[in-house]
Amino acid sequence: MIEKISGxxxxxxxxxxxxxxxxxxxxxxxxxxxxxxxxxxxxRTDIPEQQFSFLARSDLRLEQS
Numbered sequence: 473m474i475e476k477i478s479g480x481x482x483x484x485x486x487x488x489x490x491x492x493x494x495x496x497x498x499x500x501x502x503x504x505x506x507x508x509x510x511x512x513x514x515x516r517t518d519i520p521e522q523q524f525s526f527l528a529r530s531d532l533r534l535e536q537s
Contacts, residue, residue, distance in 0.1 A: 482503055483500040484515070
């Protein structure tokens with residue numbers, strides 16, 4: 473998601489879990505919590521797995537506004 477005024481990336485929408493595209497959960501993760509890992513070929517975060525339930529509730533508030 474991009475901030476309208478600054479044009480900077482604010483959040484990345486990440487998919488977690490699921491199998492073959494079914495049962496995945498999407499969460500908005502703050503861009504500053506992601507680092508690119510060249511050996512992985514993807515992004516890593518230091519957010520503990522337990523906090524993703526909080527992010528899911530936050531996502532619901534974002535969708536309602």
